[in-house]
Amino acid sequence: MDSFDVLIVGAGPAGSFAAERLARAGVRVALFDGRPPGEPKACGGGVTSKALKAWPHLLEAVGRTIDELDMYSPSGKHLHMKLDEPFAVYSRIAFDTFLRERARETGAKVFADKVLGRGFERSVTEPSLSTTPRGLPARGPRLVGLLPRSRAGWIVKTQSGAEFRAKYLVAADGANSAIAKKLAGPLPPAEMEVAFGYRAPLPESGEAATVVAFLPKWVGYAWAFPRVDHVSFGIATTQDAFDHQALDELLWDFMVSYYESYERAGKDAREPQARMPALPMMRLWSGKNKTAQVNNLRYKVERYAARIPGLAPRTWDKRKACGEGWALLGDAAGFADPVTGEGIYYALRSAELFADAYLKGKPEEYEKLWRKDFGGELKRAAQMRRRFYGNFWGAPFTDRMIEFARGHRGIRKVLGQLVAGDQGYVDLKKKLARGALKPL
Secondary structure: OEEEEEEEEOOOHHHHHHHHHHHHOOOOEEEEOOOOOOOOOOOOOEEOHHHHHHOHHHHHOOEEEEEEEEEEOOOOOEEEEEEEEEEEEEOHHHHHHHHHHHHHHOOOEEEOOOEOOOOOOOOOOOOOOOEOOOOOEOOOOOOOOOOOEEOOEEEEEEOOOOEEEEEEEEEOOOOOOHHHHHHOOOOOHHHEEEEEEEEEOOOOOOOOOOEEEEOOOOOOEEEEEEOOOOEEEEEEEEOOOOOHHHHHHHHHHHHHHHHHHHHHHHHHOOOOHHHOOOOOOOOOOOOOOHHHHHHHHOOOOEEEEEEEEOOOHHHHHHOOOEEOOEEEOHHHHOOOOOOOOOOHHHHHHHHHHHHHHHHOOOHHHHHHHHHHHHHHHHHHHHHHHHHHOOEEOOEEHHHHHHHHHHHEHHHHHHHHHHHHOOOOOOOHHHHHHHHOOOEO
């Protein structure tokens, strides 16, 4: 049985970053990457400007920097924004590989092996991109991380039959973490969100705009995030109101409208395509030649789906992210923005805070550190979520927000900072009110 100081289950951003920081300080770390080779996590891949400024080395990963954004309200109002602080979009294969290899280079031992569940001889899995009869994303590996603890610490058994021992166990294996369910308790369906979508080709013109469109009559939004060699399209919404068929049809409308906008521009443009605007006006949710476009696209896209934590305000007060000999990082701890679903910044920051506490010999202080650092922001986001996707003056708040931003440069600036990750929720109301005093 191999012995380590820390076992980290999950080699996404949180697990790999924690492994790198610990191994760099001489801690013996085992990092378990249970995903099949080449299988990316279902994610838009957006990394906020706040994260890029905190950890500039992230720019070394192969990605696309975004400094312009098109936003659409539920009724189709359009807002084009030039961001003061750019964010980046990465393929999760490239981004996760970059962070995992940094951990390996600093001395962490990386195992491409799945952790088995207690009491079972082998892991029971489902295809990660399949759906259940209700249309919800399948949970993928169901029995990962249900681990027995010995007097000497934790014992981990993997699919290959190997066993590992350590005094400290870290779960960084996502929102469906079986370790988190065992140690911190399961989350109810109402505190989970669903993200699903497609990886699709870049438009023929080579242009690819970044788009966020708030959904009509649904909580959540659709996105088009261009990467180096494809576009990631997706929808994020609540799990308890999830209707896969209706939302999938809405997403296909969005995708067809996106491609049609470039086709129209290519036919109408007098200038060379390289000088065309980033995105002509989309006819949102209503592709003209939808049937032909859909049939053509279906052979070119790859589907993905995942669950994202969206904790309620009361849960932030009582849910723990660490205990005697264990800690939870990133999505496994529930660290995702309840309004947007963004979680990469919180994955990295939670890994950094845990590593700092562990290296000081006080890993139990991790609980106080994350609550003081970003816990208040996430709780405030949870409190604002219903208002953000609710009504304001007889229309969806997101409609009013984009309408006001079109006429007030101050509101537009705050909105851009919110999208890029530089604007928090605690003082958002005050910033928006102040921005309303700065008309165009």
